[in-house]
Amino acid sequence: xxxxxxxxxxRRKRNPLLYQKIPVKLSYEQDRTxxxxxxxxxxxxxxQSASGEYIYTLSNTGISCGWWEGxxxxxxxxGRTFEGLKEQRKRFPFSWREIHSDNGTEFINWxxxxxxxxxxxxxxxxxxxxxxxxxxxxxxxxxxVKKFVAYLRYDTQEELKILNDLYRNELHLYKNFFQxxxxxxxxxxxxGKIHRxxxxxxxxxRRVMESKEASKKKKQxxxxxxxxxxxx
Numbered sequence: 001x002x003x004x005x006x007x008x009x010x011r012r013k014r015n016p017l018l019y020q021k022i023p024v025k026l027s028y029e030q031d032r033t034x035x036x037x038x039x040x041x042x043x044x045x046x047x048q049s050a051s052g053e054y055i056y057t058l059s060n061t062g063i064s065c066g067w068w069e070g071x072x073x074x075x076x077x078x079g080r081t082f083e084g085l086k087e088q089r090k091r092f093p094f095s096w097r098e099i100h101s102d103n104g105t106e107f108i109n110w111x112x113x114x115x116x117x118x119x120x121x122x123x124x125x126x127x128x129x130x131x132x133x134x135x136x137x138x139x140x141x142x143x144x145v146k147k148f149v150a151y152l153r154y155d156t157q158e159e160l161k162i163l164n165d166l167y168r169n170e171l172h173l174y175k176n177f178f179q180x181x182x183x184x185x186x187x188x189x190x191x192g193k194i195h196r197x198x199x200x201x202x203x204x205x206r207r208v209m210e211s212k213e214a215s216k217k218k219k220q221x222x223x224x225x226x227x228x229x230x231x232x
Contacts, residue, residue, distance in 0.1 A: 018108060025100060025124040027133050030063055032183070035213045036097030037063045037122075039137035040085065042076055042106060043145045047153025054155040055163065057145050058084045060092075061137045065207035066181040067092060068140050069172055072163035074155075076106040082115065091172070093208055093218045098122030102134055144175055176204045178231045 031037050043057040044050075058071045058081060069091050071084040089096060099116065101107035103125055116123040126133030148171060154163065180201035187196050205222055208214050 018110065018113060019103070019125075021113065022108060022123050022125050024127055025133065026127070027135050030100060030124070031098075032063050034097065035062065035064055035094040035208070035211055037100070038092075038096055038098070039063060039100045039134050040107065041102060041134060041137045041141060042081070042104065043141045045149060045152070045154040047151065049153065052155065054153060055160055057141075057149070057163070057167075058088065059137055059141050059145055060085075060088050061140045062092070062094070062204070063136050065204045065211065066136075066183075067094075067204040067208065068144050068175055070145060070167035072160050072167065074157070074160055076104075078106060078109045078111050081106045082109075082111045085112070086115075091168075093222055094211075094214050096121055098124065100124045100126070100134065102126050102131075103128050144171065173225070173229060174231065177226055177229055178203060180206075 030039075038060055040058070040060045043059055044054065045056065046054045053075045055072050055074055056076050058073055059068070060070075061068045069088045071088050073080045073084045085099075096119075098121060100123075108125060113123065115121075131138050148166070149163065154160070180203050182198040182201045185197045185199050187194060189195075202210075205226060209219055209222060
């Protein structure tokens with residue numbers, strides 16, 4: 001039974017044509033210099049049992065600036081994931097250029113593919129079973145989601161409202177306006193060691209404010225939000 005279950009779990013995708021339309025991009029092939037390149041992923045909150053329907057966190061982050069947004073959804077059907085993604089896009093202070101996801105069917109489907117074609121967005125995916133291709137959002141899944149939500153099971157509508165209130169009104173403000181992030185500048189192997197150089201730590205908000213690609217109107221809005229916040 002276990003062998004048959006693994007065969008069903010890792011069987012070939014039923015829609016190979018759609019997977020051929022979405023190119024595979026490795027981590028170093030994704031543009032880290034321009035705003036608008038987004039990595040997306042789902043974090044499950046099933047506790048010790050994956051049975052039944054439970055809540056997922058749809059986690060998005062900008063590659064160049066580290067801006068993060070979270071949205072809780074019940075289960076991971078294609079429609080709910082798609083609606084959660086559109087809701088998150090409204091909260092980003094810059095326009096999207098391209099989205100990058102893993103190979104889950106909650107992302108690789110005609111709903112999202114047709115949406116990216118209509119909105120003229122790029123769409124790429126990771127290699128199967130290679131989480132390093134989606135490394136930026138995978139890191140945020142731990143620092144921004146699991147460290148606050150922990151590993152308990154959440155499967156009620158009340159818990160869904162609480163999580164969305166946390167993500168929309170508190171956590172994303174704290175992380176984007178007050179928590180600095182560092183960016184890797186260069187990496188060099190000398191002998192048997194890898195030497196990495198990083199830039200000066202800055203908050204995602206500060207990186208957006210310093211970017212020439214963000215509009216003046218958005219920068220003024222971010223400045224007003226920042227002046228109204230109190231991290232204490």
